[in-house]
Amino acid sequence: MKRKIVTINEEKCNGCGLCVTACHEGALQLVNGKAKLVSDSYCDGLGDCLPECPTGAITIEEREAAPYDEEAVKARMQARAQGNTTGHGHGTAQPQTAKLMHPYGQQEQAPRKETASPKAAPLPCGCPGTEAKTLARKAAPAPVPHVPSPDTPPARESQLRQWPCQIRLVPVNAPYLENVSLLIAADCTAYAYADIHQDFMRNKITLIGCPKLDAVDYAEKLTAILQAHEIKSLTILRMEVPCCGGLVNAVKTAMQNSGKIIPWQVVTVRTNGELVEE
Template sequence: MIRKLIRIGKEKCNGCGACADACHEGAIDIINGKAELVREHFHDGLGDCLPECPTGAISFEEREAPAYDEEAVKEAKKKVFAKNQAMSTHTGCPKLDQVDYSEKLTAIIQNNNIQSVTIVRMEVPCCGGLEIAAKKALQDSGKFLPWQVITISIDGKTIE
């Protein structure tokens, strides 16, 4: 079928990963330092990644591609953690990313066997968004999990 998909110009891509972070479906990965649309059937055609690219490497094109598979996207989101992996780290910057992390975190908590949550943030005010998003995700997940916040000072020390 002919679909509208993104095209990532490798000559302009600087490998920053902003597009992969913006892609809520997980269609984009960074491979050998460049962004690639690796799962065409995960691409919903909305292009959330376009405005995030600082180099203008992403555009739309129409081409032959498999249909968008919403069920496959949902299943992939359930498999955030590798089998038997004890811990997973997720990072973000609420000031620069300008995205609400709570929805993704809620899905991770709901769809996985999470035992506890540790939020590590800097003491600067803008990092408070991570703490707020994690608390909202815990609440929205409907699970009652132990959680803690560790605050790091601007000189790298843990604040008690």
């Protein structure tokens, strides 16, 4: 049948992923850094993705295409939702134990310690790198006073309070997500902004991701987290580049879907490391 349907100009597409988040039918996904129409039958032709494209790569054309299949779309979205909550690995998941640590100490330069929690929840996959844990510090002995060398910068302690930190890998039911302030940061911010640990990560649980490189809908995972836990506040740390807008949209969608009113703010980092004044 001849009908209206989305078409994408790959030369104009910058791979920001905003259209993927905006498409409620899941008809678009990023493939090799470019937005692609997964199937004609998933696209309703209404063009919800059009306003999100910063480069004008998406248009609506009228051509021969398979009819829109609402049932197929529902099945696809359900499968995606299950995939985001059950994990990222393949094969049978091996249950592991999440580790919960003691509360933070008061000393700035203290060693980290990890202890198991009896209330640990199973992890989404068997990969040791995704073992959920809270990173805590116990009080260290008072340092011996000394005169710092002018050539030696002062040592700084990491403010990462949990593992894993990737949005895709964090278990929705991780105990360290309860009653905390969340920092949701774009991957590149850690490299662009030198003082991210002290200025943004301190006293927060940090979740990171890149909407351009990860072909997933963060909104689904973040919605599940907000629904499962009491969150004190949300800080979104993004780069000034257009593709980072997908992270902001995902958080907005998650708050709307969760039905919770949570204090939130967006902070933008320039590529030269400066903060954008808003």
